[in-house]
Amino acid sequence: xxxxxQSPPDLILQEGANSTLRCNFSDSxxxxxxxxxxxxGQLINLFYIPSGTKQNGRLSATTVATxxxxxxxxxxxxxxxxxxxxxxxxxxxxxxxxxxxVTVRA
Amino acid sequence: EAxxxxxxxxxxxxxxxxxxxxxxxxxxxxTLYWYQQILGQGPKLxxxxxxxxxxxxxxxxxxxxxxxxxxxVDSTLKIQPAKLEDSAVYLCASSELKxxxxxxxxxxxx
Numbered sequence: 001x002x003x004x005x006q007s008p009p010d011l012i013l014q015e016g017a018n019s020t021l022r023c024n025f026s027d028s029x030x031x032x033x034x035x036x037x038x039x040x041g042q043l044i045n046l047f048y049i050p051s052g053t054k055q056n057g058r059l060s061a062t063t064v065a066t067x068x069x070x071x072x073x074x075x076x077x078x079x080x081x082x083x084x085x086x087x088x089x090x091x092x093x094x095x096x097x098x099x100x101x102v103t104v105r106a
Numbered sequence: 107e108a109x110x111x112x113x114x115x116x117x118x119x120x121x122x123x124x125x126x127x128x129x130x131x132x133x134x135x136x137t138l139y140w141y142q143q144i145l146g147q148g149p150k151l152x153x154x155x156x157x158x159x160x161x162x163x164x165x166x167x168x169x170x171x172x173x174x175x176x177x178x179v180d181s182t183l184k185i186q187p188a189k190l191e192d193s194a195v196y197l198c199a200s201s202e203l204k205x206x207x208x209x210x211x212x213x214x215x216x
Contacts, residue, residue: 004148033205041195043149043207086148093162094205096148 002027004097006087012103013077021072021100023087030091032063034072037084037099046072046085077104108132110208112198118214124186127211131179131200137161139205140173140183141197149197155181188215 003026013019023032034046047054047061049070054061058077063070070089074081082104088094111130119125131138136157141149152171153163157178166173170189175181185192195210 035205035207041210041212043197043199045204045206048204088148088205093151093154096150098148 002029002089002095004087004089004095006085006097006100008100009098010101010103012105013074013081015077015079015104015106017077017104018073018075019077019102021074021085021087021102023070023072023089023097025068025070025087025089027068028091029065029089031094032065032070032087032089033094034061034070035086035088036081037086039083043086074102077102079104079106110198110200110206112196112208112211114211115209116212116214118216119188121190121215122187124184125188125213126182126184127196127198127213129181129183129198129208131181131198132206135200135202135206136178137201138175138181139199139201140181141199143195143197143210145194152183185213188213190215 005024007022036044049061049063051065058075060073084099086099088096138155140152143149152166153173154161155175158175173183193215197210198208199205
């Protein structure tokens, strides 16, 4: 199956800081999505981004499918950004990475 | 727009007992997924339905897990008999392109 590696595993930020999360995958995919799991366990879809760049408020994502990686940018982080960020990739089904745990301190 | 609904939210059972989870997807979404999420890990796909047909169930432990999606709308996932290692959060999701998740059912097997 497709291998998905996310880095870093843990990230501690001061409120207002910017950060970049990375997702590497082992095979060609036509589906890549980023999710945020909040401290209460709810998974929220952030982006459907099999290629190119998208922005949503303070978040943006870029996928370079030919080089098999995707980046998630968080700008001006807020405490509500805390949680686990998952990258999920695949063709007809998604395989999830282990996630990046983000802690934003006030 | 209503999200993905799941019930129950929490369940505690003893090993060897049976348990069932219910999911109602977002209206109009043809694809429905059941995932298992163990603490500290990413969700693992158990089964994927397209309408009421199974697309993938390669990671479903079929000796004890079963799932159905009657009429291509809501779905049930059953475990019988449960083992200690089945303790996890069971997540239902539905999609057209983007996947949307329900709140999950936290199962504890004692």
